[in-house]
Amino acid sequence: MIPVKGVAGQRIAVLGLGRSGLAAARALRDGGAEVVAWDDNPAARATAEGEGFATADLTRAGAFDQIAALIVSPGIPHLYPAPNPVVMAALRAGVPVDNDIGLFFRSFATEEWHSFDMLPQVVAVTGSNGKSTTSALIHHILSHAQRPAQLAGNIGRGVLDLDPAADGDVIVLELSSYQTDLARALTPDVAVFTNLSPDHLDRHAGLGGYFAAKRRLFAEGGPDRAVIGVDEPEGAYLAGQMAEGPTDDRVIRVSVAAKLTGPGWQVFARKGFLSEYRKGRQVASIDLREVAGLPGAHNHQNACCAYAVARTLGLAPRVIEAALHSYPGLPHRSQIVAQAGGVTYVNDSKATNVDSAVQGLRAFSNIRWICGGLQKEGGLEALNAASGNVAKAYVIGREAAQFALQLTCETEICTDMATAVARAHAEAQPGDTVLLAPAAASFDQYDNFEKRGEAFAAEVAKVTAG
Incomplete structure (x- = not known):
């Protein structure tokens, strides 16, 4: 652990008690600070309390009296599209706002x-x-x-x-x-x-x-x-x-x-x-x-x-x-999860935006493309420009039909991962690549892109088991 410097005897608030927030709270305590923690999630607060941290609702009036700084976890907006109320309360009270990265460098x-x-x-x-x-x-x-x-x-x-x-x-x-x-x-x-x-x-x-x-x-x-x-x-x-x-x-x-x-x-x-x-x-x-x-x-x-x-x-x-x-590659980033019957199965679930999916489409040929999810801003035009290697797209997600309508390649609306993998496997020929490159966020069906990639790998394991 890296104890935080310059905080001994100070009262520091921590907003967000996930991985980085809890680590920041521990490092602040090791540096001699008195930590006051808050998270909207009761389970996260209970975890912090179990480690001996005091929790207090930082949205209440006067919450920032005697607070020297507010440390904010990355997922919490501090300005756009609208600042979190706790962050705004700190700013209006003249309390400096920082994060764990700032604490680390100092x-x-x-x-x-x-x-x-x-x-x-x-x-x-x-x-x-x-x-x-x-x-x-x-x-x-x-x-x-x-x-x-x-x-x-x-x-x-x-x-x-x-x-x-x-x-x-x-x-x-x-x-x-x-x-x-x-x-x-x-x-x-x-x-x-x-x-x-x-x-x-x-x-x-x-x-x-x-x-x-x-x-x-x-x-x-x-x-x-x-x-x-x-x-x-x-x-x-x-x-x-x-x-x-x-x-x-x-x-x-x-x-x-x-x-x-x-x-x-x-x-x-x-x-x-x-x-x-x-x-x-x-x-x-x-x-x-x-x-x-x-x-x-x-x-x-x-x-x-x-x-x-x-x-x-x-x-x-x-x-x-x-x-x-000797580099093995990272999970969910152009990761080969199986090769069977002359077909390669690639998990690129981290391709959560159009540009990253385009890179995946350009990296392989004869692609059976599994795509779709929670679409981001900007449209899908760049995908169409890069879809020359795509034999067919198998679209998943709650809005699969709308996603598919924007693609110019042949599409099949599958909605869920199991159907998409099964259909791509059934139609794939030797030399093809079944590629999961969603070009979209996962949150309509999965907690994160890792869970989506794991689901893909599990379905691939099923269809290639024989």
């Missing part, structure tokens, strides 16, 4: 670091798609190279649940826009921006607000080095803001759309080959086509970002290449 470094031979470093990864894979891949590469590393944030452990840093430790954090938007301290050593596509637009009042939340990771403290995907205008803009000039190698530009040229530091992938260029000259190349855990151009972008980070941390290209080949 508390991670300790006096013990003065005795270390190699200072610990923090790598923080944000973007719309690929954050989890990029973060897990960086952690995997470091572990393969026998570098001490911990993975946390939006993946793995809560940031304040991490162990205190060891000599040379590297902390890899996946950070969502919900986490970067509110944190009062953001000071990673290396910051990564994978890409940007429309998502969470209601939470950030549009694409500009969403990008602004991501940009804070680079603007609030300023990382020593920035790895930035430049295939979208926002990434190119961010790289331009961070660099002092064309030769500034504190910015590493990443692309899977074009060969990058110029005197700076670039990492790009074309036709399945990753290339690293510095000062206009190629210094390394890796064939990604046989890396089973990273299929498709979107995963090649993740590989480029992870490679760039590993290079900034001093790892040799041959070490990184070996680690890429």
Whole structure:
């Protein structure tokens, strides 16, 4: 655990008592704070009370008297589409509002670091798609190279649940826009921006607000080095803001759309080959086509970002290449769950928005596509443009008929996962891929995308058992 600094003797309120909220409460208590906790869910309050935390309704009048700060869990809106009443009460009372990420960055470094031979470093990864894979891949590469590393944030452990840093430790954090938007301290050593596509637009009042939340990771403290995907205008803009000039190698530009040229530091992938260029000259190349855990151009972008980070941390290209080949992939991200009768079954349940589903559609051929769910803003036009590899779509979700009407490929309304998998299996031919890439949220039928992916894998196991 990382005890929070600078809170001894203070009364700190914590709103939201899920994984990150409880971890924050524990870390605050370890730092000497008096914690007052609240969650609308009685079961969550009971769990906190069972750990000895006092709970109090923070919506009541005078709740913020004598409160020094409010720590808010990521899922709770603090501004758009409307601020949570507790957050607004804190702001009106002049009480600072922060989250566990802000607490982590102000508390991670300790006096013990003065005795270390190699200072610990923090790598923080944000973007719309690929954050989890990029973060897990960086952690995997470091572990393969026998570098001490911990993975946390939006993946793995809560940031304040991490162990205190060891000599040379590297902390890899996946950070969502919900986490970067509110944190009062953001000071990673290396910051990564994978890409940007429309998502969470209601939470950030549009694409500009969403990008602004991501940009804070680079603007609030300023990382020593920035790895930035430049295939979208926002990434190119961010790289331009961070660099002092064309030769500034504190910015590493990443692309899977074009060969990058110029005197700076670039990492790009074309036709399945990753290339690293510095000062206009190629210094390394890796064939990604046989890396089973990273299929498709979107995963090649993740590989480029992870490679760039590993290079900034001093790892040799041959070490990184070996680690890429041993990477097993993450559950629910282009995960092969079965191969039977010449048909491959792929769980990409994490493809919760149109852009991420498009990447999955481009990664495979002869696709039997299972899609649908709680549709997000923006429409499905991009899916139609990328559906050339789709033999047929099997649509699930409570609004499956409406979802199917927006698709131009052949569709069948299945509504539930069992029917969709059974129909796709029955019609699949050798060489086909049955792909779950929903392009929608899961909440109309499942608690989260993990549960949806598990349901897909379970149904695949049933139909392939014989």
